[in-house]
Amino acid sequence: MHTPELVARLYKKMSLIRRFELRLAEIYHTDAIKSPVHLSVGQESIAVGICDPLEKNDIVSNTYRCHATYIAKGGDLNEMMAELYGKSTGCAGGKAGSMHLVDMKNGVLGASAVVGTTIPVATGYALAMQMEAEKTGHQRMTVSVFGDGGTEEGCFYESINFAALRKLPIIYVCENNRLAIHTPIEKRWATEKLCERVATYGIETHKLDHADVFTVRDTIARAAAKIRAHRCGPIFIECSTYRWLEHVGPRDDHEDNYRDLDEYRRWKEHDQIARLAKMLDAETVARLENEITAEIRTAEEFAEKSPYPADEELYKHVYAV
Numbered sequence: 001m002h003t004p005e006l007v008a009r010l011y012k013k014m015s016l017i018r019r020f021e022l023r024l025a026e027i028y029h030t031d032a033i034k035s036p037v038h039l040s041v042g043q044e045s046i047a048v049g050i051c052d053p054l055e056k057n058d059i060v061s062n063t064y065r066c067h068a069t070y071i072a073k074g075g076d077l078n079e080m081m082a083e084l085y086g087k088s089t090g091c092a093g094g095k096a097g098s099m100h101l102v103d104m105k106n107g108v109l110g111a112s113a114v115v116g117t118t119i120p121v122a123t124g125y126a127l128a129m130q131m132e133a134e135k136t137g138h139q140r141m142t143v144s145v146f147g148d149g150g151t152e153e154g155c156f157y158e159s160i161n162f163a164a165l166r167k168l169p170i171i172y173v174c175e176n177n178r179l180a181i182h183t184p185i186e187k188r189w190a191t192e193k194l195c196e197r198v199a200t201y202g203i204e205t206h207k208l209d210h211a212d213v214f215t216v217r218d219t220i221a222r223a224a225a226k227i228r229a230h231r232c233g234p235i236f237i238e239c240s241t242y243r244w245l246e247h248v249g250p251r252d253d254h255e256d257n258y259r260d261l262d263e264y265r266r267w268k269e270h271d272q273i274a275r276l277a278k279m280l281d282a283e284t285v286a287r288l289e290n291e292i293t294a295e296i297r298t299a300e301e302f303a304e305k306s307p308y309p310a311d312e313e314l315y316k317h318v319y320a321v
């Protein structure tokens, strides 16, 4: 049985992510947003299920499709919108854009556009957390999130091997939306036995098929508690999900002939936001939606009013050898 508070909290986070991204899709044509956007519409329950049970000082790491985990982990919404607008108040000073969101004060490790590259960085962070816990006695954790395409990179296997060897405090989560740009999984993998492949490294695995936000949350909560108590990481979780919009950009691409629209319709019927709305009373939903409207408007105004970076910023954070 889920408490009304939990349902309301998960609903609000998922709806905030979706409405924030749909607002981006609306304003994208105005050129206010200065970088490409990889939207997570349809996939929100994974990010929210992952981040809800984490502690503030735990870290979540993701790829270029990072809006959802940034918001779910409590990343600053104003700084996120300002970053998308290329403004100096953005979370990366307006220099990085949508694919490189970061908010270390809220436990969001910097994202990267290069598929797979955040996995070894997150693994290194988990090693640092393991060493830190030897001094502090408290085990913080890292959750490394990536797509099914990320598991095709060599550094994925190097990372999970190292993490298993050193029993690192890390949970690896594959958001399996079955698509890498336009290529479905059937054209990329000889078998879909991803969990079985990972298990051969000596890693506990879980396969979650329905993107049920409560199941994702409970699985992460149990995995995190186990790793904190027994120092027995890593744990690998494969979460099935589905991207409703195009790979990059604001459109739906259902006319592009590369995906099975029945699969899309099936996922849409199981939309977790609509499901949780039905578990709440209408008054609560209206109140949460009003709060979301205000938060998005505030973020937009903050971004609009903020200045672009000064010219001299061009030479800061540039390294030469």
Ligand SMILES: Cc1ncc(C[n+]2csc(CCOP(=O)(O)OP(=O)(O)O)c2C)c(N)n1
Pocket: 065, 113, 114, 115, 116, 146, 147, 148, 149, 150, 151, 177, 179, 180, 181, 247
């Ligand atoms: C190393 C590398 N190879 C190729 C690309 C081009 N690329 C960008 S996104 C993408 C698909 C990745 O799919 P997946 O990891 O499943 O994540 P999703 O986009 O579905 O969230 C590819 C091949 C890249 N950015 N980096």
